[in-house]
Amino acid sequence: MNTAIKDAAFNPRDCGSCPIRHRAVCSRCEPDELDRLDAIKYYRSYEAGQPVIWAGDHMEFVASVVSGIATLSQTMEDGRTQMVGLLLPSDFIGRPGRDLAPFDVVAVSDLTVCCFRKKPFEELMASTPSIGTRLLQMTLDELDSAREWMLVLGRKTAREKIASLLAILARRDVVLGKTPPTSGMSLDLPLTREAMADYLGLTLETVSRQISALKKAGVIILEGKRHVIIPDIEVLLAETGDDVDGGPLT
Amino acid sequence: MNTAIKDAAFNPRDCGSCPIRHRAVCSRCEPDELDRLDAIKYYRSYEAGQPVIWAGDHMEFVASVVSGIATLSQTMEDGRTQMVGLLLPSDFIGRPGRDLAPFDVVAVSDLTVCCFRKKPFEELMASTPSIGTRLLQMTLDELDSAREWMLVLGRKTAREKIASLLAILARRDVVLGKTPPTSGMSLDLPLTREAMADYLGLTLETVSRQISALKKAGVIILEGKRHVIIPDIEVLLAETGDDVDGGPLT
């Protein structure tokens, strides 16, 4: 709750100071296009744990994640759930041209999103190629990572799954400049054991056991439950089962 | 091989008679736009089993599947492979704006594709909104189905996976008008047991056993190895583990 207020510290009316200005769906817009987007945008915040959208809901808006983390997931009748996406700042929520949400979206941390009413956004997109082009690029990237995740879900062992998740989180922190890709780097887990299990297609007990196993093997060091130190990044990458040619974390 | 020749029976220079004209990436093009696409297109055929692209290759073209079936898949160093897409007529291969292929593409039946050299296609896309718009729509659809498949891979049992695959194939035949969605409908499996296993994240032995189990339970009837009769479609859908509200095969 405090976080949400703090995160809204930039001027919510000024796209120029927006922290996701250069990566979100609007990143290719010219100043005049940005003005038109500005006219239909509004911010919305959710507390950690709150639902943003339920599968089957009518979507009245599309949105960009400004700060915080949300998950995209699917739940079966008997309660089994599978996460199908992790939404980080600059990621896009919703789909122009469809009005029923196919998946649940839940805030896992305090979350602020920049919403656009769907109808005006669709009209704007039709007249503004730079939005559609950027959205296509983002969607193709997401499709590639969904397909990479299918390999993890379908073919990797529990231990490889955990190592893969840690490697992904490490790579993301490096890309965002949070830490250099050195040995000895550390990272915070943004997810509970249960959320990790939902991401990886495992039970939370198996997640816990495999994290303990990686700790016992010296691949990672735990500080508390959520902070991980990686003594040797290459050792971690070797545990993912992936090809490691072409250098680490590229 | 005969198939490839037969499939090329329509005039390959006339987009008007193209069997995927109304569903492929070009489906929204006006006649003049089609002429420009026409100028950079060429057909290419592959025999069943042949590779179309290897992961890591430079992509010199993008393409639409005209006839036949191809798979998109990923292989680990030790040989474990996961299929991440099934490419059917009208599906798009390749990605504007990237020149290394992220996945292997293999023809599983005789295959004919309509290729566009990548550079000219990208230029044309920049000046022809109807292509980009259609490609965005197709990519969003593929992303949704990739995410649905993540639930299958991560959370379903072997039996549910087989039932889900059969349900998908049945739904596709209904949508294409090959058969009405009646009880007693039948379908041909376009994949070997091994390819099904790669799609479902199973071994081919488990695929075989679960097909036998569904047969023994009366959910399906086998005629030969590749032809399936579905006595009661709702019984099959119940085996998928999915919610079946809202009518079958919708």
Next chain:
DNA sequence: CGTTGTCTTGAAAGTTGTCAATACTTGTGG
């Protein structure tokens, strides 16, 4: 008619899930 690729089935082993008990952390209220 043998070869090859595909498919089925069995038995044993291994991995992961299930059920259960316990510990740790945090926040609330007495």
Next chain:
DNA sequence: CCACAAGTATTGACAACTTTCAAGACAACG
């Protein structure tokens, strides 16, 4: 300030499911 409750995480024992290894059936093809 302490006690308690709730949420989160760890660990053990056992069960269940899927894989692995192996043998053999079946069909297509030269």
